[in-house]
Amino acid sequence: MSELTLTSLLLLFPLIFIVLTSAPPTIASEAATKGYSKSIPRFLGKFANPNRGKSFQYETRYFEQRLDHFSIADLPRFRQRYLISTRHWTGPDRMGPIFLYCGNEGDIEWFAANTGFVWDIAPRFGAMVLFPEHRYYGESMPYGSRDKAYANAASLSYLTAEQALADFAVLVTSLKRNLSAEGCPVVLFGGSYGGMLATWMRLKYPHIAIGALASSAPILQFEDIVPPETFYDIVSSSFKRESISCFDTIKKSWDVIISEGQKNDGLRQLTKAFRLCRDLKKTEDLSEWLDSAYSFLAMVNYPYPSDFLMPLPGHPIKEVCRKMDSCPEGTSVLERIFEGVSVYYNYTGKVECFQLDDDPHGMDGWNWQACTEMVMPMASSRESSMFPTYDYNYSSFQEGCWKDFSVKPRPTWITTEFGGHDFETTLKVFGSNIIFSNGLLDPWSGGSVLQNISETVVALVTEEGAHHIDLRSSTAEDPDWLVEQRAFEVKLIKGWIEDYHQKRNSVFSI
């Protein structure tokens, strides 16, 4: 399931690399305000491949949805795709539960293929499995096609989390009614942005879903709730814990890249050194490419081999650092970096040359969401980060969004609509049945909930876990802590369902 949410996220800020060589953080900020830099955090890499992952049996169906659930405007409807399996469902009479995965920013088939946990446990619960697709992704395109849906800010304006939640609510309500299954309890699942949706759906639609397993859901990564350095600090410490020299090599490398690039013929030399397929036009493109690799490695730093964008060994950061550190004495910083990053971009050894991501700010759904609602401040600290120092700069972020989408971000909307500040106080006396599961190796864990809030709003934290590893299919290589974690999740979900039946019966017997 971790494939779910890769990142090409980091896209760190072109000019700051130059600044880094000579200037204090304030100048880094100045550079940022010039509009050269823009950060749109991402969970999911653009290389995400729907063909990877396990295949499970389901039917593909479509459901007609309103484009704006919250107004009466007469807009064209669209077809939402959803995957459904009733194979193990015990049905309405036995009140068989419905497991609903909250589709996130990508093709729903890919999420289905990579969320083995839900498929693994469904038979034990006699549960229906439902994977509705998020609007504006995969086949669920308003206005009839991706091109039309993504034409401009006006056509994209209904790509919001609240509308996606309402899609799920309307779909499952209608489905239950048609099956006379109104009494069947719905349990939500979601990883990463999907986990945020699962949390919010449980909070906003408690009458529709009895509980939510929100894995690696950084619902607190907004405004000033957690420090903006959190993400990169965790990436950095994931490297540092493996090897201080590895951390230092990476920390040094950004300056080296810039000074190499400034030399005569420097860009051509870098192109050659990093075996790039096309001539490097500016050093920032190379830095972003490396940056993405490190952040992604931290997210998928799993204890066993896995296969996402590309195949990776178990404990991949350990492997990257081993490669960097084991170079013979005298090996240059950039040669070490190349050795290390090849673990990520070329573990099979079959890649002949590397394609950089030339258009990290292109017209894609998550970029739009990050430029409108999902404004997650990101910064890189001077001391604890191995990345170039960067202060979060909202003005330059806003400028970038205007340039890319002609849209103005709504940085305070998510916390107004869903909460976030003082989250614990709210949930101590409100809400129930949410599991926040997080692995501390995952850089997104810093923006999630890591402590129990109440008896039924609980945090499951694993020290060795990375990005929503618990939602993946179980394997023979699963470490004990992961087996235990999943068993505990199953136990809690079972408790929700039993409690639901008990409460419901007591109401009906009054």
Add this chain to the structure above:
Amino acid sequence: MSELTLTSLLLLFPLIFIVLTSAPPTIASEAATKGYSKSIPRFLGKFANPNRGKSFQYETRYFEQRLDHFSIADLPRFRQRYLISTRHWTGPDRMGPIFLYCGNEGDIEWFAANTGFVWDIAPRFGAMVLFPEHRYYGESMPYGSRDKAYANAASLSYLTAEQALADFAVLVTSLKRNLSAEGCPVVLFGGSYGGMLATWMRLKYPHIAIGALASSAPILQFEDIVPPETFYDIVSSSFKRESISCFDTIKKSWDVIISEGQKNDGLRQLTKAFRLCRDLKKTEDLSEWLDSAYSFLAMVNYPYPSDFLMPLPGHPIKEVCRKMDSCPEGTSVLERIFEGVSVYYNYTGKVECFQLDDDPHGMDGWNWQACTEMVMPMASSRESSMFPTYDYNYSSFQEGCWKDFSVKPRPTWITTEFGGHDFETTLKVFGSNIIFSNGLLDPWSGGSVLQNISETVVALVTEEGAHHIDLRSSTAEDPDWLVEQRAFEVKLIKGWIEDYHQKRNSVFSI
């Protein structure tokens, strides 16, 4: 406060009066499907007069709102009016609470003037008082004017409950931020539709408001959650408990009106008998006028004299029935009806002739809301109702809405968005701090919550109470049960605030 929510609601169905004389209910339904009849339940009469009620000290301010909070569409913003008093507020340092009344379908000054309870208790709590106006009412008009806002279905399409709640959420969040009052707890109040909003706001925005007093809020008056006959059955029993002969007179009167109207010169005779200012064009107009009076009387059947649309004595239904019953023997049914209804329409005796409501389905905000989201099925039973028998007929309702607004109702949306079915099961394990207060004389009480759901989601039910009497200013004539009810509400609200401080401190001291 009861002025808040009058009704001209009943608008019972022209043709059914004819049908009543001879036909069984099935034919009543046939008549209804012909499109002659349409029922839009109303809380608030169109005669609502903002000048009535007490005057309190506040400032009037305006706040710029998005037209559609849930999309990124670039729509014109509008100015929301709100009334604010910080006179007794202890301020941010002492975490003085904020009492927020959820403005409903009318001018906010009128609600402020008629919600004395909030003003009465604010000093005791050191609370700020806030009355934000509901969009599309009073001065809070999108598109710059009422005419433009109410131009057509497109301009009206952002008049929805969800948007109104988001207005409240955005306003109070911004206000708190500007005052550095983020830690100050918000308590919600609302009566009738405002009480529905208060409930839903507590459920959807628990991070913004710590609790809600929802008085006379018929949140269950949707779909098949309560029988559609509920409302008229309660109106009828309020008359029956005073006098069976009074109930019988009214029950008989509908046929008499129709047969009188069918006579030669009948409409002119009815015009004269009921002292109408203008010639009666059809008997249905007279019936609707009477119908409104009875339903309104049931809502404001208070134990002391009050002054709404027009001044009324205490226990007004008792007075209506006394008038009808005390006519000399041989007095005709219609003469009795006229005597009775004069208590409501002419208690001061100063009215020379009566204006019927000629356009009950006109372009007004509540009619729009009832034709889109607030689809509350209404019917009148054969046995227990004193009104003409009427089966709820969705098709004819839908036709009427199409005729009036070119809009298709969304009858299942409210329960999808806010819940309703199986409400108790949901709230037994979710949510907290809601008071549902209801008086059993109020016909809307049947669609509300009348039993405690949990320790903190409680029902306060008074046998002699009518439509949100608890939200009115206290008076010397208040019966003991009302004094006790309000004291209990104050105690519960105090508990929420104390609990909030305690939970918050325990989080901060971790």
